[in-house]
Every structure is written in structure tokens, then in C-alpha cells.
Amino acid sequence: MHIHRYERWWMIFGLVMLVLFGATIFIAALADGVNPPSGSQTIDPAKVSTTPPFDHPGLRKRADGTYEAYYVAQVFTFSPSMLTIPVGSTVTFYVTSSDVVHGFEIAQTDVNMMAIPGWVNDATHTFRTRGTYLLVCNEYCGIGHQNMFASIEVK
């Protein structure tokens, strides 16, 4: 079979780009540690309500002045449904689900992860602007999915 010279060049170019992009992802994941927010801690999804610290979801202040916020997602609510954070604080959100897969997205921030039964996912954000932030479930989780939201007050 005869392949035209220019066509062959384009095929080689396409393959080289494919390898280049693949290598970029590979290097970012391994060398720079760029990963989706997931997978460092596990939890028994049937015992979320009795497993600390998820038995008392909410905000905790760390010794270094930053915060950690524990969230439980379940059909069709987030617990806590309302959180107040001092402006300028850095918060690490830990989220798990006690039933099905939910989403955990804080609008206007880069916090966007999945709430997966059996796993604790985390993401960190510094709130530099005052206001009310909407926390939404962005994974379809059932008939009440569109009503699954909570709010975060930064003041």
C-alpha cells in the first residue's frame, strides 16, 4: 500500500503528539504528584455516623491557625448544611458519603471532588473574599439531587 509522503508526515506528527501528551500526564502524575483529590483514607460507609471525626461533622481549628472541615454527604443533604468561616482562613475539606456517590463542589473556588462511600477525599482552599459560597452536589445521586446543597458563610 502506498502512503503519500505528506500523509505519512502527518501520521508521524499525530503519533509524536500523542506520546508527548501521554508523557506529560504521566510525568505530572508521578513526578509532581498531581492527582485527583482522593484515596488517602478509608472509612466504613455503614459506620460514618459513629466514626470520629465524622460523627460530629463541622469545622475544627488546627494548632497552626488553619482549619479542617468534616462533611458527610447523604441523600439529599450535606452535613453541616451551614458553615461559618473567618475571612482569610485556609480550610481543608474532608468529605465522605454514607450512601451513594455524591459531588462536592464549592462554587467560585477550585474545590471540586467526589464524595465516595468508603473513602475520605480532601481539598484545601483559602477564602480571601467575604460572602456566601454555595456548596453543591454535582454528581447525579437520585430523585432529590437538584435539592442537595449547603452554604458556607465567609465573614
Ligand code: CUA
Ligand atoms: Cu448528591 Cu447529587
